Amino acid sequence: MMYNKVVMDHFRNPRNVGTIEDANGVGEVGNPLCGDMMTIYLKIKDERIDDIKFQTFGCGSAIAVSSMLTEIAKGKSLEEAKKITNKDVAEALEGLPKNKLHCSNLGADALQMAIKDYEDRKAGIQRPELKRKDEHEHSHGDTCYCPYCDVEIEEGVTFCEACQHDLKEEH
Amino acid sequence: MKYINLDHISSNPLLPEVKQAMIEAIQHDYHNPSSQHRAGEEAAAALERAREQVAKLINADAPKEIVFTSGGTEADNHAIKGVAMANADRGKHVITTNIEHNAVIRSLRRLKSDGFTVTSLSVDEQGRVRPQDVADAITPETILVSIMHSNNETGTLQPVEEIAAVARAKKILFHTDAVDSVGIMPFDVKKIGADLVSFASNSFYGPTGVGGLYIRRGVKVFPILDGGVQENNKRAGTENLIGIIGMGQAAEIAARDIDRRHAYLKGLKDLFLRELPNHLDEVIINTHPVHSLPHLVSASIRYIEGESVMLMLDDEGIGVSTRSACATGSLRASHVLLSIGLSHADAQGTLVIAFGIDNTESDVTRFLKSLKQVVTTLREISPLYNKAAGRG
Structure with missing residues (x-):
């Protein structure tokens, strides 16, 4: 087995899987092109992570990383959470295979994006990458998004330029 | 087991x-x-x-x-x-x-x-x-x-x-x-x-x-x-x-058994392919329906990744191979799967299932049951499954 016991435990029994309906911070990293995609949902109350959930498309270590990250981040103040790095997550998992360190160890990046999203929303700032969909409840509204990389696409196109995915009639 | x-x-x-x-x-x-x-x-x-x-x-x-x-x-x-x-x-x-x-x-x-x-x-x-x-x-x-x-x-x-x-x-x-x-x-x-x-x-x-x-x-x-x-x-x-x-x-x-061996393996594969749609949706079969090896099925299970499937099936006591980039040393999508027109994301969910003369029909049945369970679990974790086709 290429993974240690801690990784396998988080892979087999991932903690905090799912979405948060009224999330006030969402962060997304990765792309199906490189094999992994991770979404982090935050419910922040009094500048503290009251709840955190994740969804991940990826290998065993990507799922374990997401799970461990949510455990580390849950209950932390925003200031504490901002200090969490990918390295911290890998260490908490007692190590990941070398070739997986870069491709699947993206959990902390997703968390940082989710915190940034929360802060931007609070400050009333529209995110610079506005065309990326950050609020999932709008994903099937008037605008079409690529189901694979979430970049906004024109209705009826059969190919996503951003992730090179064939779309057929899916959106 | x-x-x-x-x-x-x-x-x-x-x-x-x-x-x-x-x-x-x-x-x-x-x-x-x-x-x-x-x-x-x-x-x-x-x-x-x-x-x-x-x-x-x-x-x-x-x-x-x-x-x-x-x-x-x-x-x-x-x-x-x-x-x-x-x-x-x-x-x-x-x-x-x-x-x-x-x-x-x-x-x-x-x-x-x-x-x-x-x-x-x-x-x-x-x-x-x-x-x-x-x-x-x-x-x-x-x-x-x-x-x-x-x-x-x-x-x-x-x-x-x-x-x-x-x-x-x-x-x-x-x-x-x-x-x-x-x-x-x-x-x-x-x-x-x-x-x-x-x-x-x-x-x-x-x-x-x-x-x-x-x-x-x-x-x-x-x-x-x-x-x-x-x-x-x-x-x-x-x-x-x-x-x-x-x-x-x-x-x-x-040489002695070839016709019988071929028919037996094909029987297992046909059973699997016949039953698969009753267990899973959104699977792409990459194997030619007629011109193909009697024992092999390449199946791309959409919205999930193959190494995860392989690991979970291993826990269930079933060994399969995956062509996911994540499971190869190179971390690159298979040149074969991209050549037949699969997207990178779909290539990620590809399993290679190869039946052998030591397998039985009840193995196929148990495999389908476990596969359904594992894929359901992983699709619940995946951000792609519910989003696609408006399931979310």
Whole structure:
């Protein structure tokens, strides 16, 4: 087995899987092109992570990383959470295979994006990458998004330029 | 709970008769088949008996047309580099496909540094080469066409008889990598019209580390291992006699059982394919519905990743192989899956399921049940499944 016991435990029994309906911070990293995609949902109350959930498309270590990250981040103040790095997550998992360190160890990046999203929303700032969909409840509204990389696409196109995915009639 | 092995493409368990033959060979203390004395002659006789058994399996004209190798990879290297070296004076162009095994792809890459040019043909969405494309790619410089008999990732068979005819008409040699076909389905080198055929013992329930190259009589091929005059001066080095004896035994049983074996494996595969839609939605079958190996299914399960599926099935006591980039050392999507038009995301969820003669229908049923459970779990975790097609 290429993974240690801690990784396998988080892979087999991932903690905090799912979405948060009224999330006030969402962060997304990765792309199906490189094999992994991770979404982090935050419910922040009094500048503290009251709840955190994740969804991940990826290998065993990507799922374990997401799970461990949510455990580390849950209950932390925003200031504490901002200090969490990918390295911290890998260490908490007692190590990941070398070739997986870069491709699947993206959990902390997703968390940082989710915190940034929360802060931007609070400050009333529209995110610079506005065309990326950050609020999932709008994903099937008037605008079409690529189901694979979430970049906004024109209705009826059969190919996503951003992730090179064939779309057929899916959106 | 019985562990179910559904990864019969990576290797196969040894047949009991093969084990027995190899144990006897070890206990016999065979000498070097090249030695001139009585003990050497006895070893040489055992070697030649295995050669006859293998020749019969593929319907070669003469046992002499079989060269024993260390496996399929060496056979591919030998065919390509050996033909190129021996025929470079006639031309320096080779035609192949972009779905070949790395043993072929990288052998050809090596030739490029010796001034050869290589035309690598694309396959259609069903993973097949059009014989007309082969004909169109031929130049006066073409000396070899190397196109696999069956693909190890999709199980799809190539129209090798038509391709061989195209090559023969232009007096061009035709090599086919049949590592995953020989011993699993009826295979006749003469019916195909191949000049060179690579095969491996562990594909048909013989030992690993031994294989062979069929070289039709009269075809000029240089050895790639230089040394002694073993293997009719085509492959130097003292033979792996115990392995070869095991391979011979496996070949004899394969030849005897081939029709039954083919039908049995196909029965398991058909059952799986028939039942799969009742268990899972959104699965792409990459294997040709008609022209494919009897035992192999390549299935891309959308919105999830293959290594995760493999790990969870392993927990359930089921072994499968995945072609996900995450599960390979290179972390790149399979060149074969991209060639047949799969997206990177769909390639990520690709399982290679290869049934074996040790599997039963109840294994297939248990596998389907576990697969459904594992895929459901992983799709609940995936951000893609509910989003796609408006399920979210």
